[in-house]
Amino acid sequence: MPNYDLYVCTRSRRTKxxxxLNLPSLEAAHEVALRLARILVEGRSCWNGLAIASYDxxxxxxxNExxxxxxxxxxxxxxxxxxQSQANANHNRPRA
Structure with missing residues (x-):
């Protein structure tokens, strides 16, 4: 299985x-990268203090290797x- 390294890049830095990650395919690497981007946008990251949800x-x-x-x-x-996630959460919230 190929190894992939993920990086988060901003204007001021590139953080590895x-x-x-030992993943079976480029498609699997794509899914992991999307998940990481979602976590960063949602502000749930504690990785090196990298909180970038306030901008895009x-x-x-x-x-690759x-x-x-x-x-x-x-x-x-x-x-x-x-x-979309926030809209779905608001839509699925029980009404009082």
Whole structure:
């Protein structure tokens, strides 16, 4: 199985996820990168104090074993997910 490294990039820094991920495919790396971006947008991250939910100018990158960036997920894509999640949560809330 190939190894992938994940990075969160902002204007001022590029932070590597603490460990490499042994994943079966690029599609699996894509799913993990999307999950990380969602967590960052939702403000649930405690990773190195990296709380970037207040803005959308970040990307999550995945690099293969050779160090080449094989996918990039812009944080602004996750804002639509967050808005939809909040709308669903409000819609599914029981009424008093």
């Amino acid at each position: 996820y603490p460990r490499s 100018d970040f990307t999550v990158e995945a690099a 050779a160090g080449q960036i094989v996918l990039t997920i812009p944080g602004r894509w996750m804002w639509a997910y967050l808005v």
